Amino acid sequence: MSTNSEPSWTAPDAPAAYPPASGASPDAVRSKGRRSRAHREPGYGQAPKAASGSSYPGTGPLPSSSELRREAQRTAEIAARTTSPEEDVERARALLKRVTSTFSERVVGQQRLRVALVSCLIAGGHVLLESVPGLAKTTAAQTLAAAVSGSFRRIQCTPDLMPNDIVGTQILNSSTGEMTTQLGPVHANIVLLDEINRSSAKTQSAMLEAMQERQTSIGGVVYPLPHPFMVLATQNPIEEEGTYVLPEAQMDRFLMKEVLSYPKPAEEADVLDRISSGSFDRPITTRPISTDDVEWLQGAVERVYVDPVIKQYIVALINTSRGGGPRPVTGIERHVRVGASPRGGIALMKVAQAVALQAGRTYVTPDDVSILRHSVLRHRLVLTYDALADGVAPETIIDAVFSAVPTP
Numbered sequence: 552m553s554t555n556s557e558p559s560w561t562a563p564d565a566p567a568a569y570p571p572a573s574g575a576s577p578d579a580v581r582s583k584g585r586r587s588r589a590h591r592e593p594g595y596g597q598a599p600k601a602a603s604g605s606s607y608p609g610t611g612p613l614p615s616s617s618e619l620r621r622e623a624q625r626t627a628e629i630a631a632r633t634t635s636p637e638e639d640v641e642r643a644r645a646l647l648k649r650v651t652s653t654f655s656e657r658v659v660g661q662q663r664l665r666v667a668l669v670s671c672l673i674a675g676g677h678v679l680l681e682s683v684p685g686l687a688k689t690t691a692a693q694t695l696a697a698a699v700s701g702s703f704r705r706i707q708c709t710p711d712l713m714p715n716d717i718v719g720t721q722i723l724n725s726s727t728g729e730m731t732t733q734l735g736p737v738h739a740n741i742v743l744l745d746e747i748n749r750s751s752a753k754t755q756s757a758m759l760e761a762m763q764e765r766q767t768s769i770g771g772v773v774y775p776l777p778h779p780f781m782v783l784a785t786q787n788p789i790e791e792e793g794t795y796v797l798p799e800a801q802m803d804r805f806l807m808k809e810v811l812s813y814p815k816p817a818e819e820a821d822v823l824d825r826i827s828s829g830s831f832d833r834p835i836t837t838r839p840i841s842t843d844d845v846e847w848l849q850g851a852v853e854r855v856y857v858d859p860v861i862k863q864y865i866v867a868l869i870n871t872s873r874g875g876g877p878r879p880v881t882g883i884e885r886h887v888r889v890g891a892s893p894r895g896g897i898a899l900m901k902v903a904q905a906v907a908l909q910a911g912r913t914y915v916t917p918d919d920v921s922i923l924r925h926s927v928l929r930h931r932l933v934l935t936y937d938a939l940a941d942g943v944a945p946e947t948i949i950d951a952v953f954s955a956v957p958t959p
Contacts (some may be wrong), residue, residue, distance in 0.1 A: 627663045656830075665691075669909065680786075710751060743783065748786040777842075810925075886948055
């Protein structure tokens with residue numbers, strides 16, 4: 552795979568020439584001045600009215616010379632605000648650096664967790680975290696919300712938790728006799744679902760529906776969720792009593808599943824030092840980015856170029872996980888009952904685009920596809936009973952799939 556592929560950053564249309572060429576209508580002039588959708592700059596409105604003069608048939612009144620000069624100046628100002636791909640990369644690097652700095656002030660170590668959370672946020676997905684208690688999952692979620700100036704809500708899942716407790720409900724106002732809507736805690740930028748496997752299947756379905764549709768319905772009225780919106784769900788792999796296992800179809804809705812490990816001894820010593828010095832209690836010094844910056848980053852991720860060869864590479868990986876592909880893995884059918892779905896291929900591409908942007912590139916390489924392969928695919932493979940009995944880890948199968956498919 553050559554890294555000289557042209558990125559798909561769309562250059563803005565050239566400003567329309569003023570005054571218009573002979574025979575050109577004001578509508579044609581205005582259409583040339585429109586910006587691309589990625590920059591979300593409004594096009595021109597209705598043609599300005601001329602102080603005097605006739606109009607061509609079907610075109611409306613001609614603009615005056617002074618109005619044409621103002622329009623030309625406005626078009627030049629819009630063109631001056633247009634940034635090149637290199638400038639977009641520099642802006643993304645500066646924004647992500649502030650997020651990383653904020654994260655390092657509150658969370659010690661856990662670099663893979665930071666990369667997974669940031670990648671998931673700018674890719675517009677949700678993440679499932681699995682670990683034993685005490686590995687800073689809640690702290691990481693709170694820090695991420697603080698880093699992007701977003702609202703944060705934590706929902707402790709229990710067996711008696713009802714969908715209305717998450718989504719919201721209507722309450723009768725006794726003084727007016729009318730029903731008032733009370734929005735639930737899901738209406739926040741960053742939502743932490745702690746121990747999601749302890750809630751009932753009905754509550755899990757309500758939450759996952761909100762994650763997919765990014766809206767809630769209360770009393771027949773639809774309430775959109777804020778932008779950006781991200782769910783961090785956690786589950787404890789040790790305790791199984793009184794839990795409801797997430798079905799594979801619902802787990803597939805998560806963009807990534809990150810399995811946290813214990814910190815290194817030096818990192819644990821750093822935690823103790825920070826607690827002793829009280830640094831965790833001090834305010835965060837790094838200036839957070841805004842939610843508008845997050846939406847800009849999400850748009851920048853979508854503009855990262857993915858070559859057709861990379862797309863074919865992703866398709867080959869997904870098909871190989873199902874027992875097919877250009878070079879099938881021998882004996883994979885004994886360990887994998889259901890391979891990754893097409894949603895898995897979409898997730899691989901989105902995460903690769905997010906990784907490429909964090910690396911300061913406007914195009915995806917094969918390494919971007921593989922760097923978070925475990926997080927993207929581990930919860931999308933349904934293992935056989937033989938694999939579970941033999942203790943075969945999903946990560947082992949994923950590595951075998953990536954080793955079998957030729958890298959472009």
